Amino acid sequence: MNAPSPAPDEAAGTPGVSFGRSADGLLVALVGETAFAMAPARDGRHYLVTAWRISHPMCEWTRGDFYGHSGELADVTAFRSAVLENAEHQRERRMLGRVEVHSRDHTPWGASQGATVYAEGVTAHSTAGHGGFKLSAEQNRKVHPLLRSKAGWYEEDAEWAIVAITFPQLFTAFERRCAERTIKDSWPDAWETIFGAILKPGESYEKDRRAFEQAHARDWIVVSAITSKHAPGFVETVATPGGKRGPGTEERRFLVPSDGYQVSRFGFVIDEARHQVYGGPSDFVGWK
Numbered sequence: 001m002n003a004p005s006p007a008p009d010e011a012a013g014t015p016g017v018s019f020g021r022s023a024d025g026l027l028v029a030l031v032g033e034t035a036f037a038m039a040p041a042r043d044g045r046h047y048l049v050t051a052w053r054i055s056h057p058m059c060e061w062t063r064g065d066f067y068g069h070s071g072e073l074a075d076v077t078a079f080r081s082a083v084l085e086n087a088e089h090q091r092e093r094r095m096l097g098r099v100e101v102h103s104r105d106h107t108p109w110g111a112s113q114g115a116t117v118y119a120e121g122v123t124a125h126s127t128a129g130h131g132g133f134k135l136s137a138e139q140n141r142k143v144h145p146l147l148r149s150k151a152g153w154y155e156e157d158a159e160w161a162i163v164a165i166t167f168p169q170l171f172t173a174f175e176r177r178c179a180e181r182t183i184k185d186s187w188p189d190a191w192e193t194i195f196g197a198i199l200k201p202g203e204s205y206e207k208d209r210r211a212f213e214q215a216h217a218r219d220w221i222v223v224s225a226i227t228s229k230h231a232p233g234f235v236e237t238v239a240t241p242g243g244k245r246g247p248g249t250e251e252r253r254f255l256v257p258s259d260g261y262q263v264s265r266f267g268f269v270i271d272e273a274r275h276q277v278y279g280g281p282s283d284f285v286g287w288k
Helices: 076-096 160-166 173-186 188-195 205-215
Strands: 017-021 027-031 034-040 046-052 068-073 099-101 114-119 122-126 131-135 153-155 220-227 234-241 252-257
Touching: 017 076, 027 076, 034 076, 046 076, 068 076, 076 173, 131 160, 153 160, 160 173, 173 188, 173 205, 220 252
Parallel strands: none
Antiparallel strands: 017 027, 027 034, 034 046, 046 068, 099 114, 114 122, 122 131, 131 153, 220 234, 234 252
């Protein structure tokens, strides 16, 4: 007979947060109705995965109960920190007093299937496929001109952050941190103007992308790659100047050693001194 699984442990000083082990040995946690797990991935890495309202006890959970993906985890300490951060986020959100209302309003993403009122004139809509915020004309005038939408609609993937930095008192600390990251990554010029701070390398995805493209505008950047069957131990690549695409763009094939093909954040740069131009049989379908 198997020994019974230990009961979940409630986090000290954080009521409503429980940690435990799943039936298949994963470190798991529960915050309200939100479940978390530290799921293994390849190369010894781990990811934070989530689910909502799992009906059976924590000791019976398995990896198959989780469907949400919330990023990579460095270690167990990072898992616990992420769970406790979410617990604080949920606590703050309850205190903000947001109100769920019925809505069939028309939005840029289709008919609203429900809305959350954050404050007078600040409403988040959900639709079948997407969603976002609608600001009244009065509230929209408070958005900085560099980020303002004329119609007052702000989609949920990135533009929600514009609403959050404009009305920080309506958002949790976790949401404000996410919004700051999003604005820096997506609209670095606006961030630097509004806050009078210059973003350094590594602080903005968009700014780093521009720097990469400027630095490698004349280099061959890989746009397609496939493991070569004709040249074992190599990756066959197709590269273009500056990684450009489209009709009329010059393309060249290069062979890159498989153990050296590590794609950086913005692409793989061909080193013409080490990576040979390739004109042999291709593994790309349709390549002439």
